[in-house]
Amino acid sequence: MATEGKNLSQYDKNTIPNAKDFRFGIVVSEWNEEITEGLFQGAFDAWIENNVKKENIVRWNVPGSFELIYGCKKMQESFEMLDAIVAVGNVIQGETKHFDFVCEGVTQGIKDLNVQSDIPVIFCVLTDNNIEQSRARSGGEHGNKGTEAAIAAIKMAQLRKDAKFYKG
Numbered sequence: 001m002a003t004e005g006k007n008l009s010q011y012d013k014n015t016i017p018n019a020k021d022f023r024f025g026i027v028v029s030e031w032n033e034e035i036t037e038g039l040f041q042g043a044f045d046a047w048i049e050n051n052v053k054k055e056n057i058v059r060w061n062v063p064g065s066f067e068l069i070y071g072c073k074k075m076q077e078s079f080e081m082l083d084a085i086v087a088v089g090n091v092i093q094g095e096t097k098h099f100d101f102v103c104e105g106v107t108q109g110i111k112d113l114n115v116q117s118d119i120p121v122i123f124c125v126l127t128d129n130n131i132e133q134s135r136a137r138s139g140g141e142h143g144n145k146g147t148e149a150a151i152a153a154i155k156m157a158q159l160r161k162d163a164k165f166y167k168g
């Protein structure tokens, strides 16, 4: 189902693991700040609503979405106690093919971080045709992808915790 048919902010609280002891990182791109700040707020509010302590949320900023790769990698290396990281960006189609390369690059880079590190990195990068689509997905008519990403981070942190338990 496309975003058109769902609200990114809606989730069933009864299905969310207890997040009170989880520690999260969030790396935020400064490009399209209006959008990325809205995505950050959606994620932050969702974590607080699910009992994550403010002191257990670490935020770093990077210049653009392409730098999310390096920023998340360094956060993984610097804060080994984190349970998950959210990468926040907004890439909007311009006149050239640059959009394609940035989107592909950050997608592959974040995928690689999930393969190479034990700390999951959640993909909260909007790749839109125009600013209207971005606004609709960062607190507008389609909800907030930041909220969706924060909930995904909680669920992946719990999966990681369960996996460690079973591994012994």
Ligand SMILES: Nc1c(NC[C@H](O)[C@H](O)[C@H](O)CO)[nH]c(=O)[nH]c1=O
Binding pocket: 029, 031, 032, 063, 064, 065, 066, 067, 089, 090, 091, 092, 093, 102
């Ligand atoms: N056009 C957008 C960019 N471009 C900048 C790149 O992300 C990167 O910072 C630059 O190529 C230097 O390495 N970034 C976005 O996040 N959103 C855009 O729409």
Ligand SMILES: CC(=O)[C@@H](O)COP(=O)(O)O
Binding pocket: 091, 092, 093, 094, 095, 096, 097, 098, 099, 100, 102
């Ligand atoms: C994704 C981008 O880098 C893009 O917004 C830049 O715009 P343009 O393709 O017109 O240079």
